[in-house]
Ligand SMILES: *[C@@H]1O[C@H](CO)[C@@H](O)[C@H](O)[C@H]1NC(C)=O
């Protein structure tokens with residue numbers, strides 16, 4: 001009777017054995033954590049192997065999820081037979097798909113998608129099906145190198161597939177050892193190795209668990225995977241994770257701050273130095289390349305040069321030819337009328353045809369009255385002409401401590417701060433030309449050389465659009 005009972009039990013075990021195993025699979029050897037958020041509960045393998053005709057199960061062991069969906073090569077469960085014979089095992093809350101007899105057509109990538117109300121995790125297992133037992137053991141999982149704090153627990157896992165060998169004495173196994181240590185690791189109660197196997201011993205592995213990690217536990221661990229006639233080794237490094245200092249929960253990162261600030265300081269310093277050294281040429285280049293080209297604004301000329309007869313040599317001999325031939329600006333020039341009161345009336349027509357006015361200011365312009373009041377009045381007259389004014393002075397403007405304010409509370413110095421005044425010092429010629437060009441309309445490199453007319457007559461296109469000088473030099 002007893003023999004019969006045992007016999008029936010064995011038959012049951014043989015028949016249901018694999019099914020029992022898959023039922024248990026996700027509930028055994030799980031991570032020991034108290035956390036409840038959605039997570040895997042044990043090491044998920046990313047490669048699985050099987051021999052055609054044998055039982056095969058794939059698992060996504062998890063908790064905290066609301067649903068698990070399975071996909072094979074992107075196709076959602078349930079699968080037609082040609083895609084896969086694997087079916088869900090609902091008793092394991094859909095963590096497992098399995099088949100009693102796997103075929104090569106079942107090979108492929110199986111993805112489980114865990115979902116709760118807010119997030120989804122997915123994990124893919126690549127299933128390979130062999131016709132016969134492969135020569136080498138196939139690794140399904142090896143822990144990665146890791147950093148663990150002193151006093152915490154270490155858990156390493158190593159697992160492989162080697163098929164099932166029906167030979168007496170032949171067995172598959174995985175054993176952990178520590179590099180540089182003789183003997184087994186099991187000589188301390190803190191350290192233990194737990195062997196597991198599934199699918200009738202075809203896939204087998206060993207957990208190495210060390211409680212309360214000590215300094216001497218850090219180092220290299222080797223898992224040796226043995227099947228009859230063959231063994232391979234995998235190495236895993238465990239290093240110390242440095243202690244986080246909890247003494248000061250919100251420490252001000254002083255060194256970081258200092259580093260940051262000095263970096264910013266040096267960057268600013270570099271910017272200032274670069275700007276002093278190369279700023280002006282760069283700004284001119286930038287303006288010419290990207291500034292809004294002021295053509296099609298109905299104006300005939302780029303520049304109207306105003307000068308006194310005493311300065312005609314410098315105006316007509318240097319300023320104008322340089323602007324024309326070197327920088328391609330279309331210029332016209334006019335002498336200042338002798339009486340300041342006639343400037344507006346006599347210059348206005350010409351001024352409105354030009355995009356900029358360059359006024360060459362020097363004492364002769366003002367009948368040698370180089371005073372703040374005189375200059376102020378002259379600039380006011382020129383501003384009234386319309387186009388953007390660039391004053392080029394051949395002599396430093398007079399500095400007067402007690403300037404009288406006019407009715408608007410404006411003085412010459414406050415006025416000159418709002419308009420462009422460039423002092424032409426022959427010693428700093430380069431700088432002068434750059435400063436001047438910066439204030440002129442942008443000129444693209446390939447602009448055609450434009451003939452310059454001294455006195456432009458007969459230009460009837462007086463369709464005057466408002467002076468569109470809001471190119472970006474205002475932003476620079
Ligand atoms: C398991 O899968 C079936 C079929 O896809 C589904 O009806 C059932 O709700 C799932 N159960 C869980 C717990 O995900």
Ligand SMILES: *[C@@H]1O[C@H](CO)[C@@H](O)[C@H](O)[C@H]1NC(C)=O
Nearest residue numbers: 073107108109110124125126
């Ligand atoms: C499965 O995934 C692997 C790795 O991503 C890929 O190399 C392989 O081609 C995939 N197999 C199938 C059948 O899509």
Ligand SMILES: *[C@@H]1O[C@H](CO)[C@@H](O)[C@H](O)[C@H]1NC(C)=O
Nearest residue numbers: 178179180181182183184187
């Ligand atoms: C390991 O064993 C060898 C020989 O059996 C011995 O010479 C060596 O000292 C041992 N090393 C350790 C760390 O125990």
